[in-house]
Amino acid sequence: MNTSNPVIEALVQRRSIRKFTDEPVSREDLTSILEAGRWAPSGLNNQPWRFLIIHKDDPRATLLSECTKYGHIIKSAKILICVFLDKDSTYNEVKDHQGVGCCIQNMMLAAHSLKIGTVWLGEILNQEQKVLDILNLPHEKYELQVVIAAGHPDQKGSSERKELSELILEDY
Template sequence: MAFFSNYYMDVLDCIKSRRSIRKFENQLIPQEIIEEILECGRWAPSGVNFQPWKVFVVSDPNVKEKLAKCTKHSSLILNAPHTFAIFLDQTKQYHYTKHVQSIGAFFQTLLLALHAKGLGGVWLGEIYNQKDQVSDVFGINDPQLEFMGAIAFGKPAEQGKSSRKKVSEFVVWS
């Protein structure tokens, strides 16, 4: 797959071939590419189109080090050139569960956009257990901004591996 190219893969191939990447090249991604990824993210579905996300793009080594201390998977943040720290912005109230579902769609859209651009990422969920500590890293003391998770990302140093259940193992036809 081309890196930083205008090559776009078929959406079904993109969905089926995306894997979590846990090792990255030591190479910063140009801001224009990161902005393209975020542009895709803003098109993720959200309840009543509230788009309840706020994203901190972390590239500064000092901030990465502080953020890494918030998770037992610190090496993923430290070894990735960038991390998206994603917050739920609750300033517009609709329905909490729908907002959280929208954040999940936002995460997936960002991961697919990264993959389609020849990059890779990994969704860090365990870091949510230290959400107050993460908020402190960014100087957030507003209860309307709730940390939801992070995506460490960059140019893959190796391909991810995964297996999946058969459809028949999780679908019930009625």
């Protein structure tokens, strides 16, 4: 694999970070992360994602931490990026969810490039209705996709991958 390419290098080096320092995430860095998400591809360019940012000192952060067994990660994060699917902007459920996934990946890679750690908190989806209530968002309009916990890393992430040969269905 060509890891001298900066994009490929970022893809290979990005890891989920679950512990964060006390250093705040700057507004400039947060804006860059959100802009990266904004530029994700979507079917018919409908851009069905919506963001809601929760800062560590926001009382809603504590309430959100009670919605997941990973509450300790939420409490450690400097910011939470809540990503929603805007149901009014959708045209195809599968393509719209794929587009939001691209948006999330763009944001996590942008954060990595800015030396900000992130982790994709998906288990909180089990409490989607409660999360929407905490955030005072209408259930009929928004579908929770993920909460990204972010901050400056206080750990080094690690991960293993299956061999490519285990993932290929036919020889290419």
